[in-house]
Amino acid sequence: MKSPRRVLSAWVLSAAVACAPLALALLAPAAVQAALPPDPAGTIQTLPRPPSAHWVWVNDFAFSHMVNGKAMLVDGDSGRFLGELDTGFGSMRVVLAPDGQVIYSPETYFSRGTRGERTDVVTLYDPSHLSPLGEIVIPPKRSSNMPMMSNAQLTDDGRFLLIYNFTPAQSITVVDTRSRKFVGEVETSGCALSFPTGARSFFSLCADGALLHTVLDDTGHASRSDRTEPLFDVDHDPLTEKGVRVGDTWYFVSFSGVLYPFKLEQGSPKLQQTWPLLSAAEKAQNWRPGGLQQLAVHAGLNRLYAIMHQGPLETHKDPGHEVWVYDLARKARIQKIAMKNNSGSIQVTRDSHPLLFSVFIDSTVLDVYDATTGNLIRSVTDIGTTPTVLVTP
Amino acid sequence: MKSPRRVLSAWVLSAAVACAPLALALLAPAAVQAALPPDPAGTIQTLPRPPSAHWVWVNDFAFSHMVNGKAMLVDGDSGRFLGELDTGFGSMRVVLAPDGQVIYSPETYFSRGTRGERTDVVTLYDPSHLSPLGEIVIPPKRSSNMPMMSNAQLTDDGRFLLIYNFTPAQSITVVDTRSRKFVGEVETSGCALSFPTGARSFFSLCADGALLHTVLDDTGHASRSDRTEPLFDVDHDPLTEKGVRVGDTWYFVSFSGVLYPFKLEQGSPKLQQTWPLLSAAEKAQNWRPGGLQQLAVHAGLNRLYAIMHQGPLETHKDPGHEVWVYDLARKARIQKIAMKNNSGSIQVTRDSHPLLFSVFIDSTVLDVYDATTGNLIRSVTDIGTTPTVLVTP
């Protein structure tokens, strides 16, 4: 890209030398002036660090060929496809280290494609060269499910990587990113996924509407595990597991469109005042949040973005053609963004001129919007096979 | 299929027992009479042996996800999809043992999907259960190219499997199917692929238009290797490498549509009388053979089938909308079959009421024709991603 690195390894040079007689035989006498110069051999692009705030990783589940998951990097400003990582079977999403020095990718492989011995690893990638720096073998228990952000999360200081397991026993694999070693598993029976709440803590969502809050020690082992009372009604209006976070508050939306903020207080997640994203009239018109990655936030603007559509209850994961924007401080909707295409997953960049990205698993188009005006900036076509979760630096 | 085999392994039973209290809690009192009976758990279909002559293996290169090649079995009589094999990276085609007791599949795997250690194997599959019986590790040199029948061939007695290597050094890997062991490599420098000529011999096509004839001993090692004079003009009218065989004669077609028969005489392949598939008028109209698997034969009827289209020289691999049928004894065209869809690969069954199968790599439809009347019998949709080579029992 901006800083191409020339790679002229020994084998390229030796091949070039060996081929020279052949190549020369092809060439007529040297050209007159003003001709374009020859291009060097073996040039491999690299990416600058730190990454642009307007880049986005589009994770591809590749449902029709699940052993060949990918994460594809696109520049929202130019629409340019910057590169990709191959992320194995049933891949969920890449996780970016806060310092930008490494990309973590939980991956599953089989010794013979779709059969044979299963090996689960966390591959560490160099973010400039998009090549493996190493890998950490973890227990072959990683959950295979529709990709969610909370399948893999980092603790706030970037030290421990938390990976959700489902065999169907539920647990969290803890990886120490400093020593680059598997630490152990934290049991979360009856509770799923991880939502970090600090440098050494996270919660999981439980089947009865409780939150299981786990505190790690500095070695990555669980030092405390507290389960709240049920905080939401699983039977009558469950929360989607697609939570988003601003500062110390996690926001979840219920199937009917009620927003549930959970804030860490006295070392435990506490439910704050809930409030509806939909008016009574809108509910009566069957407006409903939906999608795979249906919520996004901008912390600086303190705004929540939610994909909305009209449909009955069982469409709670359907895509929408509108994104509604809320001021989290005022608890009020401030904007509706009309989406060009079906929107199933959205993400907002973190900078002060934020972009809104949108994809849908049943399409291969990445749409890029101005997150403040809601104007469509561009559509980038041919992005993978079944794009799922969007991750921004 | 016709003979389902019930598989009630220990783990299914144990799970069923363990789940029984849950399951029972769900159930209302038993039904009144005439209700449909419960279905058994764990039933896995099996396929009859010998296979129907009207089955076809559709090999799928899966170009958009090359690590997930497949071979898919379809019944031409019913249009039913019977099952599939996963055949790894850049897969070429399955090879059916003449006795119907095993399916051979040369396969390439990497320890981490698209990277890591490469392992090439021949996987042996049980044709009734479509599950691996074992595998034979071979040198990681198997050619990666657009799939051709002659990437992998069996000697006439089914004893030795011949696999084309390209690194870009050219050779043939020999596997002993009796001992199920890798035997060794036969060098074929300057020559490609294998075209069996007997129980212990095959030829390869060379870059100068010669044929390299290799004779194996009973251990599978080369005992003799003879190179003919150039038998065709590579520069002015090369032969496509998509040869087909009737008895002791291999038929190849040149880019301009001239048929070249090679017959084994005194232990060496000899060029027979060539003859044109196209009249001068048809040539003037730019009719031309084309396609990936562009020729097929029916030995009993002694007929050749060739995909034809109109276009300039550089369309020599393009699909066609016509299949022209020739009487090989009379050296005369006897029929034109109008193809419903683009046809890039054809195959004809071996029985006395033969079917003509047709696919195109840029479509996922398998068309089934009566090979004698040329009438379309059915189109089977959603067959893989990029179907290539067709193999019939």
Add this chain to the structure above:
Amino acid sequence: MKWLDSLTEGSARSLAKRTSRRGFIGTLGTILVGASGLPLLPVARGGDAADDKAKHVNDPTSCDYWRHCAIDGYLCGCCGGSENSCPPGTQMSAITWVGTCHNPIDGKDYVVSYNDCCGKATCGRCLCNRNERDTPLYVPFQSNDYNWCSGSAKTNIPYHCSTARIVAVAK
């Protein structure tokens, strides 16, 4: 059998109330996707207009087949298996998810178990998704967002297709 403990924990209560199991790629919602990964845009629930639905209600390779009322995945009947059996070379998942479907032919309601067939790449034919009463991942045994081939240590997790077995008459 440690996982069997977790099976009963936190899900038995609601499992007893809800019998829908939607399979795996529930985020596709009501979308029917053509095989070979070529997706179609969202269409009517169940895929066909009302007339067509009635026509296919007894066709095991149709999304509108009566047993498929709570299925999500590639139909094994299009993949070399049938509505109640797996294609050659696959394994049937040990865990089943149960729905209650009405059979218009005999007028009875049946408890239907949606066992996945596992151990080969996705079949790619006849993707069918009929969604009701799906729950998020934290209520696993009603969530169609899991690859349920994970449900047994002895089963390889690659998902191939889904069956719809009759377990019993519902009432």
Add this chain to the structure above:
Amino acid sequence: MKWLDSLTEGSARSLAKRTSRRGFIGTLGTILVGASGLPLLPVARGGDAADDKAKHVNDPTSCDYWRHCAIDGYLCGCCGGSENSCPPGTQMSAITWVGTCHNPIDGKDYVVSYNDCCGKATCGRCLCNRNERDTPLYVPFQSNDYNWCSGSAKTNIPYHCSTARIVAVAK
């Protein structure tokens, strides 16, 4: 370096006469395929009508780019590389296949080398196939039916995309 011997055998003669290299999936013929494996039906050679071709003749991400006169594969310029460089994390193939392309901007003919970028899954964007003077597999160094990432023992064989490097002015 045994393979370098075979490189010269049987192909040097015709290589000196023919300079086309069409890459890999030549059987697609003149077909342009959309990325993500969604294929389009065969279209005009080069993909666009004459007017559009002229417009794109200097666009490295277009099949009509002047350097692509003998390319076959995904264009690296659409994949994180460029017309003469590989995307991050891939490796450039050691073997090159050479074509001669006319640059309408300066009116000169250039010798162009089509190096593949290897070691990741197929890119899936901007598949471009411009076919001339292709030979069968038995004339390897003019055959676009090979995956040319095979061309070095040190390069992993998964094919990702293709470049079009200027080697020299042709005359």
